[in-house]
Amino acid sequence: MTVIDSQTRAFTDAYTRALTSSWASDDYAERLQSDPRAALEEVGLSVPPQAQIEIVRTQITDDSDEEGLEAQIAMWLEGHRTGTYRLLIPDPPELDTAELDLDDMATIGGGFACCCCGPCSCCS
Template identity: 40%
Template sequence: MALSEQARADFVGAYTRTLIAAWSNEEFAAKLESDPRPALAENGIELPADAKIKVDRSDPSDGHQGTLDTQVALFEEGQKTGVYEFHIPTSPQVDMAELNEDELAGVAGGDFYCCPCCCCT
């Protein structure tokens, strides 16, 4: 079942919060791996009690990174099958060599820069 526009926006927001929490808090990252249901729920991803949850924490540089559309599709598939798979890369990958001068200034000045990981493409 495809998510409605609002449900997709809600999921994307919760998934993004989960990524940020995993990248910025080692305790949360460990909880996400050991007990993902409550860790996901902390960020707004509520799953059925009988759902099976797989968390992929592989490094995006290993060539295993999906897009946001892929993650949404995995979530939709989980709603059908009861098996939910989440790709949570070990850390954000920002290639400074590909940033232009304005983007570099934005990063240095605290503007939001969307990394080329699965959460933004």
């Protein structure tokens, strides 16, 4: 593994911790906005003391996949060059909390049964 790959992996791991922490904890999300340097240190992202940090709140879209991560890695590496670090922090994903009916639960829970093709031959 090259140094760049190692740095990218370390950044990706820490960035993921920052995202999940900001989604799981309102306290961490507030610290990320009010004191980003300290909040990023908590998850393993060190920023030089003289550097500027810009937290950019975004929304997750259907296009927010690996391209989003690649763009974030590029912005972080650009920060090494310019001294201004931009970190994209998407709002937490919205979960569908609609209630399931009995048919939905049966499908999810493996409630489908086909009597004729099982090894028990209980149908014959």
